[in-house]
Amino acid sequence: MLEAGGSNPVPVEVAPAVLAQIVAHARSEAPRECCGLLVGRPQLRIVDEAVATANIEPGTTRYVVDPADHFRLLKRLRGTDREIVGGYHSHPRSPAVPSPTDVAQAFSAAFLYLIVSLLDAERPDVRAWRISGEEIRQVPILSDQ
Numbered sequence: 532m533l534e535a536g537g538s539n540p541v542p543v544e545v546a547p548a549v550l551a552q553i554v555a556h557a558r559s560e561a562p563r564e565c566c567g568l569l570v571g572r573p574q575l576r577i578v579d580e581a582v583a584t585a586n587i588e589p590g591t592t593r594y595v596v597d598p599a600d601h602f603r604l605l606k607r608l609r610g611t612d613r614e615i616v617g618g619y620h621s622h623p624r625s626p627a628v629p630s631p632t633d634v635a636q637a638f639s640a641a642f643l644y645l646i647v648s649l650l651d652a653e654r655p656d657v658r659a660w661r662i663s664g665e666e667i668r669q670v671p672i673l674s675d676q
C-alpha cells in the first residue's frame with residue numbers, strides 16, 4: 532500500500548554529486564538495472580557516498596547486489612563512524628516507485644531504498660523510499676544545488 536502522508540517523513544540529505552553518480556551508473560547499465568549501496572551517517576540522515584556494485588541477476592527487470600562487493604564495503608567501513616544506510620537501483624523503463632518485487636525483497640524498515648527512473652531519458656527521476664512490510668513511504672531528498 533502506498534502511503535502519501537501520515538506523520539511527516541524525515542528527509543534524507545544526499546549530495547548532488549552522489550545523485551549525479553547514481554544517474555550516470557543507471558545510464559551506463561541500461562537497459563539492465565544498475566544497483567549499488569549508499570553509505571553515510573544514519574543518525575544525521577546523510578548519504579555521502581554511493582558505491583556501485585555489480586548486479587549479479589541476469590535479465591533486465593531485477594537486481595541482486597553482488598555479495599562480494601557488499602562484503603568488501605562492510606570491511607572498508609569497519610571501525611569508522613559511517614555505515615551502509617541504504618541501497619539504490621534503477622528502473623530503466625518504469626517510474627521511480629518500488630515494484631512488488633522491491634517490496635517483497637525489502638528486509639529492513641531502517642534501510643533507505645533509492646530508485647532512479649530513466650523513463651524520461653532527459654529528466655531522470657530519483658526518489659527515496661522506506662519500506663516496512665507492506666507499508667511504503669516516500670522520503671524527501673534534500674540536495675543543496
Ligand SMILES: [Zn+2]
Pocket residue numbers: 620621622629630633646
Ligand atoms: Zn525496483
